[in-house]
Amino acid sequence: MISIEPASHTHKDALIALILQIQRQEFGLASSLADLPDLADIAHYYRSAGGDFWVALCGDEVVGTLGLRCIGQQQGALRKLYVKASYRGAQHGIATLLMARLLTAAHAAQIHTLYLATTEKFAAACRYYEKTGFSQVTLESLPAAFPRIPQETRFYTRKID
Template sequence: MTELGAHAASVNVELFNATQQQQVIDTILYVQNVEFKVGLSLEDQPDLLDIETHYVATGGQFWVALAQDGRVVGTIGLQAKPNGIGILKKLFVLADYRGKQTQCAAKLFNAVIEFARSSGIVSIVLDTPSIATRSHAFYKANGFREIPQTEVPVKYDYVDRNSLFFRLDLI
């Protein structure tokens, strides 16, 4: 198995548990601010301080991708909103685990889709910084279409970094 193949085989997606909270925060802040220079603080993202309340308690869920050694190398969350709407949040994967070779983002995304379908969510929307062009390509390749902010079917909090909005209808 190649080194990259070893990464792919070692990534396991699991439901978040509270013991992983600091690793989740560290992973997300690192990708946002060191790799992509978006400039977001933890204070800008209070959901990271209480994932249970912001995701699970309202009918959504949060997942982590773990390397073979148990390190958090990726994250994704889904907030459940009324009328079958889900908000995709916090899809982040460390650079060494990105790309088709590892399938880390795809595994995280598939966990969200499976959960959404089983939970009665019929549309998923998301916001992403306009500079995150690689993310835009990933979302489009997975069936999302870009929509104007005026077509976002639910109000929710997000940190506006010249954001673009995307929607995926599951039915």
């Protein structure tokens, strides 16, 4: 049974390991812990402005992650949607569960527009974002407050009703 919960300090090492494993081993990105400064203090980075960071759990195992950072002007940044390879796909529905939690939180925080950044190496993720109502935009159309890292080359937005 999969559950979606706010990340706690007990999940920190496992969620960082999951994200780095996917970035490095599956996609060959030269990522390090230094590229994940937001995860050093999840409460401050995500929660202090009204966002959150969630983990998908199968028992005690972290099998997915997703963060929402409020960036002002009723805008939010979707960050770190990752699902462990063996838990991907519609049969598990983890990305859908995480996205539903994020959309509920965004609505409660009165966010009307979401932005996200990814890399074209994450082709399946790009297809998922497009399937769930995100439209590709240019780097120049991102709000100034949107948090970026150099590896990100594809950008998306979605309006929330």
